[in-house]
Amino acid sequence: MSPAPVQATPDVESIAFPVLGMTCASCQHHVEQALLSTPGVTTAHVDLMRHRASVDFDPTLTQPAALVQAIRDSGYDAVLPRGENKSAAPDSSETKAGWKAAATIAAGSAAMLLSMPLGAAMGAGDHALMRLLPWLYRLPQSPLRWSLLTLTALLAAWAGRGIYVSAWKALLHGETNMNTLVSLGTGVAFAYSAATTVSPGDGSRNVYFDSVLLILGFLLLGKWLEARARHGALAAVDALAHLQPATARLRRPTAVPGEFAEQVVPLDQVKTGDLVVVLPGERFPVDALIESGRTTVDESMLTGESLPVERSVGGKVLAGTLNYDGAVACRAEQVGTGTTLAQIARLVEQAQGSRAPMERLADRASAVFVPVVLVLAVATFSGWLLAAHSLPLAIANTVAVLVIACPCAMGLAVPAALTVAIGRGAQLGVLIKGGEALERLSTLNAVAMDKTGTLTLGKPVLTAIVPLNGWKAEDLLRTAAAIEDHSTHPLAFAVVSRARELDLSWQPAAGVQVVSGRGLTAKVQDRPCLLGNLALFAEESLPVPEAASVPAPAAGATRLWLAVDGKLAGYFDAQDALRPSAPAAISWLSQHSIQVLMLTGDSQSAAAPIAAAAGIQEVAAGLLPAEKVARIRALQQAGKRVAMVGDGINDAAALAQADAGIAMGAGAALAQEAGDVLLLTGEPTGICNAVALARATVRIMRQNLVWAAGYNILGIPLAAGALYPAFHITLTPWMAAAAMAFSSVSVLANSLRLRGWRAPLAPGQSS
Numbered sequence: 007m008s009p010a011p012v013q014a015t016p017d018v019e020s021i022a023f024p025v026l027g028m029t030c031a032s033c034q035h036h037v038e039q040a041l042l043s044t045p046g047v048t049t050a051h052v053d054l055m056r057h058r059a060s061v062d063f064d065p066t067l068t069q070p071a072a073l074v075q076a077i078r079d080s081g082y083d084a085v086l087p088r089g090e091n092k093s094a095a096p097d098s099s100e101t102k103a104g105w106k107a108a109a110t111i112a113a114g115s116a117a118m119l120l121s122m123p124l125g126a127a128m129g130a131g132d133h134a135l136m137r138l139l140p141w142l143y144r145l146p147q148s149p150l151r152w153s154l155l156t157l158t159a160l161l162a163a164w165a166g167r168g169i170y171v172s173a174w175k176a177l178l179h180g181e182t183n184m185n186t187l188v189s190l191g192t193g194v195a196f197a198y199s200a201a202t203t204v205s206p207g208d209g210s211r212n213v214y215f216d217s218v219l220l221i222l223g224f225l226l227l228g229k230w231l232e233a234r235a236r237h238g239a240l241a242a243v244d245a246l247a248h249l250q251p252a253t254a255r256l257r258r259p260t261a262v263p264g265e266f267a268e269q270v271v272p273l274d275q276v277k278t279g280d281l282v283v284v285l286p287g288e289r290f291p292v293d294a295l296i297e298s299g300r301t302t303v304d305e306s307m308l309t310g311e312s313l314p315v316e317r318s319v320g321g322k323v324l325a326g327t328l329n330y331d332g333a334v335a336c337r338a339e340q341v342g343t344g345t346t347l348a349q350i351a352r353l354v355e356q357a358q359g360s361r362a363p364m365e366r367l368a369d370r371a372s373a374v375f376v377p378v379v380l381v382l383a384v385a386t387f388s389g390w391l392l393a394a395h396s397l398p399l400a401i402a403n404t405v406a407v408l409v410i411a412c413p414c415a416m417g418l419a420v421p422a423a424l425t426v427a428i429g430r431g432a433q434l435g436v437l438i439k440g441g442e443a444l445e446r447l448s449t450l451n452a453v454a455m456d457k458t459g460t461l462t463l464g465k466p467v468l469t470a471i472v473p474l475n476g477w478k479a480e481d482l483l484r485t486a487a488a489i490e491d492h493s494t495h496p497l498a499f500a501v502v503s504r505a506r507e508l509d510l511s512w513q514p515a516a517g518v519q520v521v522s523g524r525g526l527t528a529k530v531q532d533r534p535c536l537l538g539n540l541a542l543f544a545e546e547s548l549p550v551p552e553a554a555s556v557p558a559p560a561a562g563a564t565r566l567w568l569a570v571d572g573k574l575a576g577y578f579d580a581q582d583a584l585r586p587s588a589p590a591a592i593s594w595l596s597q598h599s600i601q602v603l604m605l606t607g608d609s610q611s612a613a614a615p616i617a618a619a620a621g622i623q624e625v626a627a628g629l630l631p632a633e634k635v636a637r638i639r640a641l642q643q644a645g646k647r648v649a650m651v652g653d654g655i656n657d658a659a660a661l662a663q664a665d666a667g668i669a670m671g672a673g674a675a676l677a678q679e680a681g682d683v684l685l686l687t688g689e690p691t692g693i694c695n696a697v698a699l700a701r702a703t704v705r706i707m708r709q710n711l712v713w714a715a716g717y718n719i720l721g722i723p724l725a726a727g728a729l730y731p732a733f734h735i736t737l738t739p740w741m742a743a744a745a746m747a748f749s750s751v752s753v754l755a756n757s758l759r760l761r762g763w764r765a766p767l768a769p770g771q772s773s
Contacts, residue, residue, distance in 0.1 A: 021061055021086075022058055025084045027168075029183060029184050031417025032376050040077055043076070046064040056359060162196065162218055162219065166188075184411075184413050195405045196214070214739060217739035221739055221742075231747075232414070242354060243351055256270075273291050274342065287328075287330075289327065290323045291325060293347075294322070299333055301317055302315065303327050303328065305327045307326065323336055354428055362424055362440075364707050371416055382726065403725065418757075419713070420710065423710060424707070426760040427706075453603075453693065454651065455622070456606055456651060461616055461620050461622075462582035462584055469581045471578055474577070489535055491515070501578065524538045559611060584620060589619070594694045606626070609628055614627070652669065691767040699763060718749075
């Protein structure tokens with residue numbers, strides 16, 4: 007999927023395309039710098055996990071072709087995307103790397119076996135091979151070494167071509183990367199061995215042809231394992247991409263009046279408004295409303311809800327969900343990139359490509375890593391040459407230093423964990439919008455929650471319709487429905503639904519204005535109307551009856567007042583039900599030292615019973631949007647790290663003020679939600695799952711960073727011979743290569759543990 011276009015200013019465009027030839031965090035840094043130095047580029051981000059670049063640029067100053075050229079000029083390669091919805095093409099070399107690695111390791115092993123009798127012949131000691139193949143020891147050394155020279159040159163040129171080409175391109179541009187280290191290490195070992203073969207002298211000098219091949223073999227094996235691990239890390243987006251079927255069955259009218267024919271067409275031919283037929287066992291190709299039929303639908307891949315849900319006429323179905331047991335005909339509402347599935351996949355991909363604050367340390371280290379290693383390699387060579395007066399030892403330890411250093415582990419430590427975690431969250435119905443949001447989420451110690459639609463089901467029903475001053479109940483409801491028909495608030499749904507149940511009709515209201523947090527003003531049949539809470543009536547100086555003259559609303563009910571022509575016409579009571587999973591969520595948060603409070607615009611009488619049933623002790627009711635923001639700010643000033651949980655629209659300001667904004671539910675405008683986290687199920691348990699996943703991910707990130715840094719801090723001195731004076735232990739070049747391959751693979755393997763992470767609470771768990 008392509009990222010959503012950047013809309014910061016009309017003069018900025020966004021593009022994402024694959025980058026080829028990157029092998030480590032140093033490569034990532036060089037490509038980013040090349041893009042940022044291009045005139046007209048405002049931001050550039052290179053994703054090492056996906057091997058792709060996302061760039062925002064001014065089209066009046068540069069064009070996509072110039073961006074590609076800038077990358078090529080920096081020593082790497084890039085291609086423009088072929089289509090709007092094409093994701094970055096995978097580097098085909100990754101597919102072949104496994105075969106190359108296997109062949110190279112086999113060749114390296116053969117070379118090592120051949121070199122063993124040479125070592126024995128030079129007094130290095132006895133070998134079991136001597137007893138098995140004694141004839142090898144009777145061969146002259148020179149032909150064997152020439153054979154090894156030829157074999158090594160051919161295999162290195164074939165298997166290591168990409169490594170050497172990348173290092174050469176980097177050198178031409180005055181840059182270094184991991185391939186520079188490997189090329190130098192294998193080059194030095196090969197050159198020394200070749201010189202020894204050509205001029206053997208007294209024949210006492212070792213050759214390192216086996217090390218050359220094993221270094222390349224372990225490197226390519228590591229890259230192959232990395233590619234496999236990357237594929238696993240990106241599995242969530244791949245799974246989402248494969249949910250949507252490639253075709254759809256359309257029902258269209260024929261030439262005969264009243265008759266229809268069904269036709270299977272490619273998905274891109276489906277238009278909004280088409281009638282789509284979905285049979286049992288098929289996936290829905292579009293977001294649609296069911297017009298006929300009844301079925302159960304598996305939405306687990308989108309919402310994390312494991313139990314199928316029933317859908318009948320008027321019910322909404324989402325692209326990619328599985329139709330279980332009934333044939334249904336549904337009217338397409340959203341197609342292609344407009345479907346909820348496409349938006350989720352786009353959000354997940356963008357989030358996986360984001361950069362977490364924790365990554366900045368690794369970025370700074372990676373930028374200078376290779377030059378520092380080169381300096382250490384020179385120091386190692388000089389030290390051994392001066393201290394031991396041994397050129398073979400100096401070369402062996404220098405090669406070990408060059409190949410054991412691994413900037414990949416540093417570069418992958420954070421993005422690998424972030425990628426897996428965001429994908430895992432998406433599978434559980436929790437969309438975390440990026441690395442920064444995830445890190446903030448992991449540090450929360452306070453959660454402020456809205457009431458309607460968050461703690462409650464968000465579908466209140468009218469429990470009382472009370473006309474006053476000569477009004478009739480039907481006229482009162484009809485007038486309120488005309489006003490509320492323009493609103494998306496849950497209370498509006500309750501009013502309009504009740505009016506439709508009674509088959510009432512009304513003329514559309516005119517001049518409807520939303521008074522944030524209070525209600526609505528409008529004109530119905532040219533009569534000015536006011537519909538809202540007590541705060542709205544107080545602002546307009548309209549009196550309401552004293553509490554003694556009208557009964558108080560039932561516990562947990564919300565009261566709406568209606569005035570027409572400046573006179574009170576009546577009121578409505580609406581009541582919502584607590585979500586069954588809310589008490590379990592509140593209990594979990596409290597047990598994990600997270601303060602929970604309710605911030606709501608509803609009255610205290612409506613909020614208190616819901617809070618008590620949910621287990622919330624702190625309630626602030628009757629708040630306007632600005633007052634919710636002030637409450638969150640006060641908590642932050644007291645040292646709290648606060649999350650706000652709301653519907654993403656009415657609570658947009660509070661969501662933005664909070665350290666982490668959590669928006670409940672999913673809809674057509676999914677990507678425009680104000681929250682840092684989107685809970686697709688709308689269940690409060692998703693809050694707990696989001697926090698727990700964030701904490702687990704940050705833990706893995708830290709483990710990866712400690713391992714990557716510790717590996718290099720310990721490995722490089724060991725390779726340089728730090729243990730030799732005391733223990734006479736040194737790392738051979740091929741051992742160093744094996745350790746290097748293991749380091750980056752281990753970081754990915756540790757990150758992949760998050761694929762099996764289990765949520766502490768199921769989406770609808772109520773106890």
